[in-house]
Amino acid sequence: MKIALIAHDKKKPDMVNFTIAYTNILKHHELFATGTTGSRIGEATGLDVYRFQSGPLGGDQQIGAMIANNNMDLVIFLRDPLTAQPHEPDIIALMRLCDVYQVPLATNMGGAEILIRALEDGYFEWREIVNNEQ
Numbered sequence: 001m002k003i004a005l006i007a008h009d010k011k012k013p014d015m016v017n018f019t020i021a022y023t024n025i026l027k028h029h030e031l032f033a034t035g036t037t038g039s040r041i042g043e044a045t046g047l048d049v050y051r052f053q054s055g056p057l058g059g060d061q062q063i064g065a066m067i068a069n070n071n072m073d074l075v076i077f078l079r080d081p082l083t084a085q086p087h088e089p090d091i092i093a094l095m096r097l098c099d100v101y102q103v104p105l106a107t108n109m110g111g112a113e114i115l116i117r118a119l120e121d122g123y124f125e126w127r128e129i130v131n132n133e134q
């Protein structure tokens with residue numbers, strides 16, 4: 001599965017801890033991230049992560065483009081709900097595209113835990129059907 005990992009600055013420690021905890025699951029999948037999040041994950045876990053631009057420089061939009069091509073199976077986006085982001089329109093657009101294409105999206109750690117366990121337990125097999133229909 002193709003998984004996008006994104007975290008706002010105050011949530012990056014949580015994302016690092018999450019990816020350390022679930023390295024054994026994540027290593028079986030294709031990982032994509034916005035620039036700084038991807039660096040932090042790579043340094044902490046050694047996982048192979050394709051890095052797009054940093055979020056404020058267009059990284060959310062690049063991941064959005066993958067979603068629009070139905071080329072992303074899961075998005076884990078640890079958002080900071082308490083800090084204004086200069087690129088808020090890009091963030092909203094990314095989440096909207098997840099809704100357009102029925103891509104599972106977690107925006108906090110609670111959802112991320114559930115989705116990663118669902119992935120491990122095979123609940124994402126329906127995505128293969130979607131992907132094979134393309």
Ligand SMILES: O=C(CO)COP(=O)(O)O
Pocket residue numbers: 006007008009033034035036037038053054055056059060091
């Ligand atoms: O701003 C972001 C998502 O909106 C994240 O970008 P970085 O991973 O480059 O910090």
